[in-house]
Amino acid sequence: MSENLDDLIICSHCETIHKKVELPEKKVAKCSVCGKKLYSNVEDTFKKAIAYSITALILFTIASMFPIIKVYIAGQESDLTIPGMLITLFNEGFYVVGSIVFVVIVIAPLIVILSYIALAILTYFKIFRGFAKHIVSFLITSRSWAMVDIFLISILVALVKLFGYAQINFGVSSIALILFVIVDTFVLKNILPVELWTYFNRAYDEK
Amino acid sequence: MKSNKDKYIRCPYCESVNVDNGGVVYCRTCKNRISGNKEINLRNAWAMLITAMIFYVIANIYPILVISKFGVTSSNTIIGGAIALWEEGSYPISIIIFVASVFVPLLKFILILYILTNYKKPQKGSRRVDQAMLYHITEVIGPWSMVDVFVVAILAGVVHMSSVKITAGIGATAFVLMVFFTMLSAMSIDIRLMREDNDGD
Known part of the structure; x- marks a missing residue:
């Protein structure tokens, strides 16, 4: 050859x-x-990825801990938090819907963020090459299952459905969620598989 | 640079370039099997597609949302919900729901069917790009069908007062499975098949 x-x-x-x-x-x-x-340019791309994954992790933690919206219906108050929503689904017996929603808006995005961070650490010390390789493959597969952006649009649709019946206030997490989606769409999902592999090979091969 | 096309094969997992020796090839970078499993992939794609279509029918028959207001229970199917929104005057949202939940899944079924039934026919260069483009369209629009499921989950998560309560319906389970299997079906399609069967150039 x-x-x-x-x-x-x-x-x-x-x-x-x-x-x-x-x-x-x-x-x-x-x-x-x-x-x-x-x-x-790979070096360029990956430097950005590390910084933004740490940002994304912080934003995601805030977004999932505090209420995204607060709703008042018939004198009663109710919050929308991601864990609360999932617990309700499970309590009502919708295990399939609950698990799939859990995977696409919590597990998959978290795997993507943590994989970028883990990859940065492993390539910096040039250790566990085989494990790092699995992380890259896993990262690429997980990305197509992360749907936080679609979840954000769904919140807007749900709000319009509630407009007539309820008073709606935005919670702390709504801003965190919007920022997370921006970072996720423009940085984390934008890095091509081939760039990840080039970075991986370069990081381990150069002395 | 253009070189002899048949000599090289792209790994769909890690995008690295491999030498195609005509037999079974394992990717030199990620060690995944990347050729010689054409028939298995196609069978998987068909199976997933048919499963998804069955769930689509179920999702449209059964209610996706159950509302109980002061003890009176009413349920909404996907199309019923979109029509109700239209009658209330929220036209944009009605259109979003209709496009995301009814039109997008149907479009995906048609595109995948088209790809699966046409891949064996020899095609000229321009047609090949068209097919790849169709595949990329299905890839991009696919997850957007989840909008309706998320809306149901959000409403069920927020509205659980003593007077008004919203819960998910059987339709929601069928719908989420439909989205899941459609995505798996699209993922089983190997777009390189469109190139391999192309003897136009």
Whole structure:
């Protein structure tokens, strides 16, 4: 084999093969056939990912601990918290709905955040290469199951349904949740699998 | 750079480039099996799709939401809920619910069916990109069907007063399973199949 396979990349959109080039900071490589983003400067991307995952972890903790909205119906007050909502579903016997909602708005996003942080620590010390590899695979799979952004839109839809009957106040967590979704959509979900693997290989191979 | 296409194969898990020797290939980076399991993948995709369609029918028949107001119980199906919102005058929300819960799942079924029934036919270059694009559309719109389930969960979580109480219905369970199986079906489709069967170039 004349070429090193690590220097090649196949577009995930149209399957065209390209040769990788070294990118300067803040530049992006795009497919010559369909124009889809192939990869960006890896060091740059990953530095951002670590900072934003710690931010996301803090935001997520706040968002899930305090009430997102407060509702007054017929003189009675009621809060919407993520744990409270799940407990209600389980108490009423909706185990399937409860578990799937739990996975897509709590477990999957947490796995994504914690994987980024764990990956940063492991690659910094260059330890547990095999374990780090599993983390990367797991991170990529978990990302497609994290649906906090859709949950946020659903809150708005639910609010409109309640408008006629209830007085609604926004709680502390609503802002945290909105910020979390912004970080999640623009940073954590935006890093391509190939960038993660390039970063992984570089971190462990260079001395 | 363009090189001999048939020699290389992309790992769908880690995107690394591997040499395709025609037989079973294990990815050199992540050690996953990445070729030679075409038929298994297709069978899985079909099975998941059919399961999802059955749950879709159940989800539309049974109530997704049960409201008890001063002891009087009324229940809403997905379409019933969208119609009720329309009659109350909340047109945008009614449209969101209708699009996310009725239209998006149907669109996904049609797209996956189209991909599964057409992949074997030889295609020209432009058609190939079209199919890949269809797949990416299903990937992006898929999770949005969860809106209705989340809305039910939120309403059930908030409205549990002594006078008014909202609980989820059987339809919600069927609906969430429908979304789950549709996602699995879409994930079992290997979009590289569209390339392998393409002898246009």
